[in-house]
Amino acid sequence: MIKPLASTPVSLEDEARAAEILGRVRRMEVRTNRLVDDSLAGRYASVFKGRGMDFDRVRNYVPGDDVRTIDWNVTARTGDAHVKVFTEERELTILLIIDVSASSDFGSVADSKRELAAEAAGVLAASAIRNRDKVGLILFSDTVELYISPGKGRTHIMRLIRETLYFQPEQRGTDISAALDFANQVTHRKSVIFLVSDFCLGAPFEANLAKLRNKLQVTNRRHDVIAVSVTDPREESLPNVGRICIEDAETGEVIEIDTGSATVRDAYEKQSRHRRETTAIRIRSLGIDLLEFINGEYWMPALMSFFQSRRQRSG
Numbered sequence: 001m002i003k004p005l006a007s008t009p010v011s012l013e014d015e016a017r018a019a020e021i022l023g024r025v026r027r028m029e030v031r032t033n034r035l036v037d038d039s040l041a042g043r044y045a046s047v048f049k050g051r052g053m054d055f056d057r058v059r060n061y062v063p064g065d066d067v068r069t070i071d072w073n074v075t076a077r078t079g080d081a082h083v084k085v086f087t088e089e090r091e092l093t094i095l096l097i098i099d100v101s102a103s104s105d106f107g108s109v110a111d112s113k114r115e116l117a118a119e120a121a122g123v124l125a126a127s128a129i130r131n132r133d134k135v136g137l138i139l140f141s142d143t144v145e146l147y148i149s150p151g152k153g154r155t156h157i158m159r160l161i162r163e164t165l166y167f168q169p170e171q172r173g174t175d176i177s178a179a180l181d182f183a184n185q186v187t188h189r190k191s192v193i194f195l196v197s198d199f200c201l202g203a204p205f206e207a208n209l210a211k212l213r214n215k216l217q218v219t220n221r222r223h224d225v226i227a228v229s230v231t232d233p234r235e236e237s238l239p240n241v242g243r244i245c246i247e248d249a250e251t252g253e254v255i256e257i258d259t260g261s262a263t264v265r266d267a268y269e270k271q272s273r274h275r276r277e278t279t280a281i282r283i284r285s286l287g288i289d290l291l292e293f294i295n296g297e298y299w300m301p302a303l304m305s306f307f308q309s310r311r312q313r314s315g
Contacts, residue, residue: 028161029154032122035300036130043307044127048092048192048224056085092133093150095187095223096121097179098164099197099230101141102172102249108234109296116295117196117230118164123303124194125157136187139163142173144182173250174200177215184219193219196228198235199279202250213282225288231276232295237269 058071061081074082098121104114125135134150137160146167148160176197183193195216201208219225238259247254258264283290291306293299 026158028119028122028165029158032119032126032161035123036126040123040304040307041127041130043304043311045131047307047310048094048131048133058082058084092128092131093187093189093191094124094128094133094135095138095150095183095191095193096124096135096160096164097138097140097183097193097195099141099174099176100139100145100164100167100169101174101200102169103174103198103200104230106232106235106249107295108232111295113198113230113232113295115165116293116299117228118161120228120230120293120299120303121164121194121196122157122161123300125160129153129157135160137163138179138183139167139169140175140179140182141169141171142175143171143178145169145171147182147186149186172252174202176201176212180215180219184222187223190223192224192226194226194228196230198230198232199227199276200250201275201279205275209279209282213286216283216288217286220286220288227283227288227290229276229280229290229292230295231292236272236276238265240265 058074059082061070061075061083065083069083069085071082071084098117100114104117105112107113107115121137128135129152132152134152135156136150137146137148138144139146146163148163174197176195176199180195187193199212201212216225216227238257240259242260243256243258245254245256257268280290280292289306289310291302293302
């Protein structure tokens with residue numbers, strides 16, 4: 001006789017944590033829905049078109065119809081001119097590839113970079129769902145941590161937001177190339193890919209950037225790739241607070257820095273700016289759009305501007 005498995009007892013702490021997570025996900029869902037107003041949803045639809053035109057039906061010809069749409073077989077059979085009617089194949093697949101490495105948990109303001117990424121992903125996903133598109137999710141560190149196949153509906157969107165906020169990765173490092181390889185394996189039709197990362201490539205920086213550029217080039221041939229850079233102000237400059245110890249979130253390396261030295265602060269800022277600008281130049285040189293969001297700053301105007309400029313280019 002097979003005995004049923006005993007249920008695992010749930011502590012009050014676990015119940016409270018689950019309620020907290022659910023409450024935050026619902027609050028973020030409400031916020032993203034407010035951000036996705038008619039204007040943003042309309043811009044999204046005008047930028048990301050369907051894959052083509054599908055045959056819908058045949059109807060009688062009326063003056064002004066394009067003669068190239070005449071269905072000659074039906075016209076010959078009925079004796080009356082008929083034209084073919086086509087509709088846009090609207091449905092697209094949107095794939096959100098989000099960096100959940102240890103560096104994404106950093107934040108010098110109220111929210112972490114990961115929380116900013118989750119909110120941006122929620123807005124993009126909500127825009128897609130309103131336009132009847134499917135949305136999938138890949139969370140990655142130095143390996144692919146989680147894959148959720150494309151789907152639709154409110155419950156699906158809430159799951160994407162929840163996982164982006166609270167999923168606990170097994171690894172700490174960053175390997176964007178591995179995530180892109182995985183996306184190419186599981187996504188067989190042309191999709192729109194939003195790659196959300198802080199692009200903290202680590203050493204050797206130039207070699208890692210060259211590898212990333214090659215993978216982006218391959219992926220962009222098959223899909224429409226849009227890069228979204230999520231950074232924090234403290235990654236760009238250091239405050240003058242004397243000697244401090246800084247730990248690399250991904251490698252665990254701890255170094256001591258004298259932030260009281262103007263020379264040290266200037267060198268840190270120059271190196272950070274060099275890496276950020278070099279990465280941006282290499283990505284854009286492939287014809288890939290790059291959005292840059294800074295933690296603590298309102299990022300919706302940048303997204304709206306991106307939709308506007310992309311619509312103008314496509315027009």
